[in-house]
Amino acid sequence: MAEQTASASADIPAHGSARRAPEPGSAPEPKSDSAVVRDALGVGIAVGLSGFAFGVTSAGAGLTVLQTCALSLLVFTGASQFALVGALAAGGNPLTAAAGAFFLGVRNAFYGLRLSQLLRLPGPVRPFAAQWVIDETTAVALAQPTRRGARIGFTVTGVTLYVLWNLTTLGGALGAEALGDTSAWGLDAAGPAVFLALLAPMLRTATERAVAGIAVVLGLGFLPVLPAGVPVLVAALAAPAVVWLEGRRLGARRKGTDR
Amino acid sequence: MNIWIAIGATAVGCYLVKLLGLLVPAGALERPLVQRLAALLPVALLAALTAQQTFSANGALVLDARGAGLAAAALALVLRAPFLVVVAAAVVVTAGVRALGG
Numbered sequence: 001m002a003e004q005t006a007s008a009s010a011d012i013p014a015h016g017s018a019r020r021a022p023e024p025g026s027a028p029e030p031k032s033d034s035a036v037v038r039d040a041l042g043v044g045i046a047v048g049l050s051g052f053a054f055g056v057t058s059a060g061a062g063l064t065v066l067q068t069c070a071l072s073l074l075v076f077t078g079a080s081q082f083a084l085v086g087a088l089a090a091g092g093n094p095l096t097a098a099a100g101a102f103f104l105g106v107r108n109a110f111y112g113l114r115l116s117q118l119l120r121l122p123g124p125v126r127p128f129a130a131q132w133v134i135d136e137t138t139a140v141a142l143a144q145p146t147r148r149g150a151r152i153g154f155t156v157t158g159v160t161l162y163v164l165w166n167l168t169t170l171g172g173a174l175g176a177e178a179l180g181d182t183s184a185w186g187l188d189a190a191g192p193a194v195f196l197a198l199l200a201p202m203l204r205t206a207t208e209r210a211v212a213g214i215a216v217v218l219g220l221g222f223l224p225v226l227p228a229g230v231p232v233l234v235a236a237l238a239a240p241a242v243v244w245l246e247g248r249r250l251g252a253r254r255k256g257t258d259r
Numbered sequence: 260m261n262i263w264i265a266i267g268a269t270a271v272g273c274y275l276v277k278l279l280g281l282l283v284p285a286g287a288l289e290r291p292l293v294q295r296l297a298a299l300l301p302v303a304l305l306a307a308l309t310a311q312q313t314f315s316a317n318g319a320l321v322l323d324a325r326g327a328g329l330a331a332a333a334l335a336l337v338l339r340a341p342f343l344v345v346v347a348a349a350v351v352v353t354a355g356v357r358a359l360g361g
Contacts, residue, residue, distance in 0.1 A: 046341060046342055046343060047342060049343055050342060050343060050346060053346055053350075063262060067262055067263070067266060070266055070270075071266055071269070071270075074266070074270035074274070075266070075269050075270050075273050075274075076273075077273055077277075079301070079304075079305065080269060080273055081269075082308075083304070083308055084265060084266075084269050086308065086311075086312050088262060088265060090311075090315075090317075090318070091318070094261045094262065094264045094265035094268070095264070095265070095268060097265050097269075098264075098265045098268035098269045098272065100304065100308075101269045101272075101273070102268075102269060102272040102273060102276075103300060103304060104301060104304050104305070105269075105272065105273035105276050105277070106276050106297065106300060107297055107298075107300065107301045108273070108276055108277045108280060109276040109277065109279045109280035109297070110280060110294065110297045110298075111280060112276075112277055112278070112279065112280020112281040112282075113280040113281075113283065113289075114280075115280070115281065116280065116281045116282075121281070126278070126281045126282060127278060129281065130274065130277040130278040130281055131274065131277065133277040133280060133281065134277075183357075184354070184357060185350070185354050186324070186328060186349070186350040186351060186352070186353030186354030186355070186357065187350055187354075188312075188325060188353070189313075189324075189325045189328035189329065189332075189349040189350055189352075189353035190346050190349065190350055191312050192308070192309045192312040192313045192325065192328075192329055192332075192349070193328065193329065193332040193345055193346045193348070193349030193350070194346055195305045195308045195309040195312070196305075196309045196329060196332050196333060196336065196345070196349075197332065197336060197342055197345045197346065198301075198305055199302065199305040199306055199309060200333075200336045202298075202301065202302050202305070203302070207299070208299065208302050211299050211302045211303050211306070212302050212303070212305075212306035213306070214303075215302070215303035215304070215306040215307040215310075216306050216307060216309075216310040218307065219306070219307030219308070219310050219311050220307075220310050220311065220314060220315070220320060223311060223315050223318065223319075223320060224318060224319055224320060228318060231307070231311065232304060232307045232308060232311065235303055235304070235306070235307030236300060236303045236304055236307070237303075238299075238303040238306075238307075239296055239299035239300045239302065239303045240296060242299065243292065243295050243296055243299060247292075
């Protein structure tokens with residue numbers, strides 16, 4: 001596990017550029033600014049367009065166009081947004097729904113930690129840059145060999161994604177109103193597909209798969225008996241449970257071999 | 260009103276954790292246990308959310324067209340399809356199964 005936390009870019013769960021595994025032996029190649037911009041635009045445009053799916057899902061969940069756009073402008077971290085509207089649609093208490101979305105957003109704090117070392121942003125810029133600290137910007141920034149490249153990658157991905165995500169959210173919300181019954185168009189499957197696409201690159205070792213498996217069982221098992229929004233919080237306990245079991249097993253092994 | 264409370268709480272909470280990462284001195288969050296939990300928490304949440312939003316309706320477990328849609332998305336992921344293709348596969352297959360009366 002230690003080597004995993006040591007290699008910065010390896011455990012950023014995002015699509016696009018991060019999916020290719022870094023080659024350990026290769027020296028960092030010089031990369032032109034335009035190549036960085038191209039990578040950043042690729043990720044920003046591809047993911048930015050999926051704001052359409054969010055807009056449709058949110059409107060289908062019963063939120064107004066204004067509420068839907070407020071989420072994309074102010075929350076701007078896709079998984080949390082989908083989780084929130086899903087929980088609200090299921091009739092969840094607003095604070096329980098917000099708690100699930102918040103816990104999903106906690107990973108961004110760890111992205112921020114890495115980015116602050118990498119980008120060395122001046123203090124006054126940080127409150128503005130913070131809104132862009134998400135999966136995709138982190139993946140692009142960490143993939144660059146130089147600080148200049150990381151700054152360009154972070155900024156271009158952030159701007160492209162923020163602008164597109166918000167425009168497509170508006171388009172999706174307006175479009176959903178025009179479509180009427182969004183489930184007839186299969187659009188209620190967009191949310192879970194987004195979650196699956198975010199989840200898939202994270203399932204690298206048996207530990208992640210164990211956490212996912214236990215979480216599915218807990219999430220579905222408690223769904224019929226607990227109030228909406230609560231089962232997903234119970235399922236989150238799969239993470240500390242597996243970490244605890246892992247620690248015990250490591251501890252037992254250490255005792256056996258005297259470190 | 261309830262929805263605005265949820266939006267406000269989520270927006271403030273999510274912004275503050277983003278900012279926290281940029282502001283805290285390195286080392287504060289670098290403990291291996293904290294890092295480990297932070298990496299696994301989204302795995303648990305995303306897995307549970309995927310399952311719930313595919314296999315439930317109105318607080319009950321159901322198997323409907325969304326199951327087929329999610330299977331299509333999983334296949335697209337195995338084939339390393341781009342993000343939008345994965346989502347589109349789920350939507351198109353779900354709509355298709357519903358149109359066929361599923």
